């Protein structure tokens with residue numbers, strides 16, 4: 001049984017929207033993850049005007065959501081129940097009843113694999129240009145192998161689910177890969193479409209199909225109907241002119257009682273990072289972070305410094321600051 005019941009009129013609207021062969025095929029493909037219009041044209045072997053017309057009907061029935069990413073428009077199944085008015089559970093039920101061995105559906109999914117391989121190749125070409133700089137940057141601070149378990153433990157000391165998660169400045173989607181198994185819903189937001197292309201390929205490779213990627217500037221984001229339990233800002237603040245404003249924006253996007261986790265460098269003196277890695281800020285002090293939290297209606301509930309180990313001397317530590325909205 002669906003977890004959320006929906007009205008008779010609404011269920012008829014949803015079934016009518018899906019009740020046509022091309023639209024049922026589109027919904028089946030989107031159940032595997034987001035696709036652009038041109039992806040769907042390639043997969044279903046139909047013209048753009050036809051696919052666009054079907055997508056418009058699915059969006060009108062709130063079965064699908066559309067969002068722009070640079071010159072592309074991506075479509076996904078609506079996962080957020082408040083905005084889909086209950087369609088999500090019914091759509092899931094209908095898709096799960098489809099026979100995956102049906103020759104038409106199986107061929108669609110085979111072509112989806114080809115489309116994903118092409119995406120991965122494009123992303124690989126882009127990342128090849130920036131990877132070296134990224135890899136070098138990562139070698140300057142405590143290795144991710146030590147930081148990532150600390151993040152997981154801080155967010156979920158008992159291993160319980162952490163609800164709906166927003167990863168701000170998701171970059172190549174590493175935090176999504178790490179946190180998706182613990183999240184109910186997970187959305188990655190980044191202003192750079194090239195980074196999102198890499199993230200999309202990485203998530204395909206990691207078989208994470210329920211993540212949503214959105215191109216948006218944190219300072220100009222509007223996510224109606226979205227309020228997250230956790231917002232993560234991982235290694236982003238030091239690139240920004242106005243980190244305080246970013247923390248405000250993160251706080252606005254979480255529910256009352258929700259948490260904001262900032263992972264970044266503590267204050268350091270490596271001026272070269274400004275020139276070689278475009279850092280605007282040389283890390284942050286806990287006083288700064290606490291002040292920004294307080295101004296944004298957040299209260300710090302924990303803080304941890306993940307120091308480099310043993311012979312990893314000369315590396316910068318990584319700070320984890322976590323705060324709760326509305327906590328007194």
Ligand SMILES: C[S@@+](CC[C@H](N)C(=O)[O-])C[C@H]1O[C@@H](n2cnc3c(N)ncnc32)[C@H](O)[C@@H]1O
Pocket residue numbers: 168169170171172173174175189190191192195216217218219233234235236239
């Ligand atoms: C160093 S990367 C970190 C990516 C990821 N959080 C990680 O740790 O792997 C910083 C990311 O923040 C994004 N970014 C910078 N300013 C932004 C803004 N104003 N709004 C949204 N994303 C932004 C960049 O495009 C970049 O992908």
